[in-house]
Amino acid sequence: MAKKILCVPLDPVHDVGLKLIRSALDERGYTTVLLSPDLSLEAISKKAASDDYDFILVSRTIGYGVAEILGRFIDLLDASGVREKSKLILGGKAITPELAAELGFDKGFGEHMQIDELIAYIEGRERDIVVDRLQREKKDIAEGYSYRFVHAEIEELLSDICDKLLQWTESRHSAGVERAKIREELINAGENGKRESLYKKYNSHCDSEITNGNTKNIYPTGVRNVSQEELSALEGYISTTHPHAPVTIQHNQDRPLIFKFLGSGCPIMDLVHGKIVERWGINGFLIINPSWEARYEGLLQGCLTHENDGTITSLENIKLMKQYLDPSTLLTVRAHRGLNTPETVLLAGAAGADLTKINLVYGSLGAGTDPERLAVDGVEAIRYAARYNMPFDIPGNDELSGVPAWKTLAGLLINVMLGKKLGAKPILKPLFCYGPHIVLNGMMDQNFVDFNAAKIYALRQIVDCPIWPGEPIAFMTQSEERVQAANATSYHAALAASLGVDVVTIASTDEAYSRGPIAIASRIDTIRAVTDAYRFMGDAQISPTGQADLFTEDMIKKIIEVLKEVQSKTSLAEAIYEGALGNEEDGAYPGTFGKGTLTAASAKI
Amino acid sequence: MKKAMDRVVDTVDIETYLLCKNESEGKRLALQLGEDLNLGTVDIMFQEFDGYGIRVRLRKYIHKPGKHYAWLKPEEYSDKG
CATH class of the missing domain: 3.20.20.440 (D-Lysine 5,6-aminomutase alpha subunit)
Structure with missing residues (x-):
């Protein structure tokens, strides 16, 4: 038999949240009754006692003096026997399970409650598994663009x-282009014996700061290898955590x-x-x-x-x-x-x-x-x-x-x-x-x-x-x-x-x-x-x-x-x-790194 | 008992309003607040004196990039209780 739920908006103004919850409960086949927000505590208590409700769902934002009101409400429900036949749920902003329990409610939900949490509680079961991974697809930013120029001039x-x-x-040719070629060979070389000579060749096209790092582990200031322990700890951390x-x-x-x-x-x-x-x-x-x-x-x-x-x-x-x-x-x-x-x-x-x-x-x-x-x-x-x-x-x-x-x-x-x-x-x-x-x-x-x-x-x-x-x-x-x-x-x-x-x-x-x-x-x-x-x-x-x-x-x-x-x-x-795309007056100067380093494409670097 | 400070990913930021007579007093109080809270020397990210007091944003780096992070120890992430 469908459970019967009395929805009580104790808040004098804001009952929209409770209306939304009621609508969701109705959709799932529960029998709900929603009281108007202007009833006295005594009137609500009387209404609660008038039928066999499985749950009394009270909505209220916590503020000054509200704890006392809710305490009095619980006393009234106790006195009218409602407490023995109905479970009492409190929901609203600033409500925590601990606060609800302290006030005498069976369960409390805060403002971020999901409807499935409430339903799981009403049905006396564990909540369905919370989505704990990203559910999205990788997007292709360039998809659908033609790269057609529409301005002819x-x-x-x-x-x-x-x-x-x-x-x-x-x-023209550069050391940067040459290194990329060597690096590509290195990536494709796998673990064969060619690697050592390729590394040697690569390093011969590098500045000493880089060669020292790659061959002697002497790095620029503040740089160090990430240790195996750190990598293992990272693996452990990421494998044991997930997005909520x-x-x-x-x-x-x-x-x-x-x-x-x-x-x-x-x-x-x-x-x-x-x-x-x-x-x-x-x-x-x-x-x-x-x-x-x-x-x-x-x-x-x-x-x-x-x-x-x-x-x-x-x-x-x-x-x-x-x-x-x-x-x-x-x-x-x-x-x-x-x-x-x-x-x-x-x-x-x-x-x-x-x-x-x-x-x-x-x-x-x-x-x-x-x-x-x-x-x-x-x-x-x-x-x-x-x-x-x-x-x-x-x-x-x-x-x-x-x-x-x-x-x-x-x-x-x-x-x-x-x-x-x-x-x-x-x-x-x-x-x-x-x-x-x-x-x-x-x-x-x-x-x-x-x-x-x-x-x-x-x-x-x-x-x-x-x-x-x-x-x-x-x-x-x-x-x-x-x-x-x-x-x-x-x-x-x-x-x-x-x-x-x-x-x-x-x-x-x-x-x-x-x-x-x-x-x-x-x-x-x-x-x-x-x-x-x-x-x-x-x-x-x-x-x-x-x-x-x-x-x-x-x-x-x-x-x-x-x-x-x-x-x-x-x-x-x-x-x-010559400044056609930004000059000194604009605050732009041609860069200088690598000036004069180009060679003829035909020349071997 | 585990230290909460070990779980700070990178910084502790504090935003508050300090009553003061002028901006320099406000800055002094802001820095003193960091000491009073046992954070040592904090950096004032933002300050705005409005005649009554100073609105401040303070920052203390607990774990800076490239250092060793207390939160990365297995005993920290494997037992979050």
């Missing part, structure tokens, strides 16, 4: 620039996917952070390497940890990440800054990473690589990305130096065309930021919406390509104040969703704090904020003003001007040297 300019670039690189009731950040839609950086320096710390935020719904991670890694010829080998920012991108470290992150989680490896770009992409592909990160222009600016060197290394890196079928994202962070957005976007588009010509799958990564050029020119004085939206509109009028605002979104709008940082992230994430982009990278609420590593609690802060923003927005849209269209029109016009200037140079490198 820009397509023609880009095609010409990239043809010239490819022709220019054909006759995993969360999905997106609401009503699949996109944008949400990425976070990992790069604490230590792959174990990265993985523990990674596992925790996977549970909170993060879809993917970008491994960020130490800044010094970019300056040396050659990469360290082995499972290594580092006491400063940036996790070393060794094959073993990337494999470790892939081994323990959920199969549905996407992993991308930054490759474009420094002297090891082709090899980094190769390692990412060989280790099973899903994406990589290459921008020949941004990678050649600021504290980056010499433009000629990166032209050669970058082209080879994109070839590896294509071979491993890894989409590569093209970050537009040169805007943070003060480069105008149209120059940055022109640079991104050059990479898109190059990727297309080399059979790879590029992803545009315009910044959602309050960059210096924007600040100086008042483009965001009215709001943070229009100019960011204009970047997306402009790119969509040029090419059909995935878009991933970064990196992270809300750059330079976040302070060290926790709530402000979370809010700024969530607003930008809401704008990204509204614009229908594919992915966003979000920071943490300690992103603006520069005196120490990112903390796990701060990572969760922004994820919660974005999850709430997506719940709030649903399918609704943020509507940019008419100014966004004016910005878009102007942006496309200026992108064309920039590309014409780049086209007029003999090579992309020359265009970067």
